[in-house]
Amino acid sequence: MTSVPTPIPSRTQFVLEGIKHRILTGQLSPGRPLVETELAAQYGVSKTPVREALKTLAGTGLVVMSQYKGVTVRMVDADMAREIYDVRLLLEPEALRRSVRRRAVLDAACDALDRADAATDTAERSLANREFHRALYLPCGNPLLGRMLDEVRDQAALVSAVAWAADPSWAAEAAEHREILRLARLGDADGAASALHDHIASFLHRAFPGTRQEEGRR
Template sequence: MSAVPSIDGPALALGRVATRSDLVAESLRAAILAGRLRPGQTLVERHLAAMLGVSKTPVREALIALTASGLIVMSRHAGAVVRTLSAPEVRTIYELRLLLEPWAVGRAARRHGPAAAAEARAALDEAEAGAAAGDPVAVNLANRRFHRALYSRADNELVTAQLDRVQDLVALALQVAQVWRGGARPFGQAERAEHAGIVAAVAAGESERAEALARAHVEHAAAALELPPDGSGPDVAGPVAAGPPGGPGPA
């Protein structure tokens, strides 16, 4: 089976691709999470099929899968649309993340500390390289790999699957937060220090410390979103084909 190209950027490479519709879904997921397909943007099957060089059938199947994951919603009039999150929805996403991810990181430290830390460090190196190159999309994808390298080592497939979905929604939340704030949040020193602390605790097998640091990191990421008090969502709809060149900022 020939590879389906992504939409103007790298795929996520999370190790869950099997069929042609899976490849299309990964390409679309990567484009959404990198901000190339924006919240509120209509996705037209025939346009996507032409861009990816496939028939409409795998595109339709991919859109159904992404609807199930929460990245896309189906509208009676507009068809498939990249999901736009309201402030209350974003808060709910971070509440769920706060419940699951710190526990998973602590368990990963206890069960697979050195291996999990090594994979996470590699992702951090990729993030630094992306930051040095001025490539926010590379930073965001590396940041996602960093978090998955840790929580996926908790030896709980249900938690990993749920956190994969949460991370998808976090990426959408960062995009709408970028509109609320009027710009992307850079990959700063505070976040670098938090990541380094988590990795050090995981490498040492210090599960309680790793869990506490991961919890603080998620709390800080939620606070950095600067959610509006009225609970309204932004108007971030864009054109059909492509989103902005930069990503929404790490979390």
């Protein structure tokens, strides 16, 4: 059987994951221009997969495409953070509540916590943090709910990367994660959901203190 050439989508995925990793670890800071020719040279590809990767990243909210300014990494401010975390506060605790009530196995969440503890850099810690939260909501029994939360996880990670760069709070968050998982494993669906809500809200308040009053009015 003749070999099949590597399709363009695989090169696009390679570039996509590379750019995303650099954005979510702060190597490409908010507002940074993303020039197709430069990225193509860095990744050893033509401009086509770079262009397609940037379009995908724009669709996920990590980059902004402008007719006049070109493509830039999305800026993070209190309004953007509030929008993303408002969605998480509405959906993620409920998803966890359902996961617990379905008696979902949460071993993946425990593994993610261990990886976060062993992380040697921000990139590893960020990835483990994302996987922890996903392991809690994915077994909720509603695939649409899981996909909706998947859609905002990259933007939430961008907010986290910016906040951690200004004020690392990993130790506090790790303790909160363990308490959430402890309650979930005890079968306390409401307690775990409440702890997760407080965890998400407290991070937003620490990173963007001005959001506290507005959220309190909702």
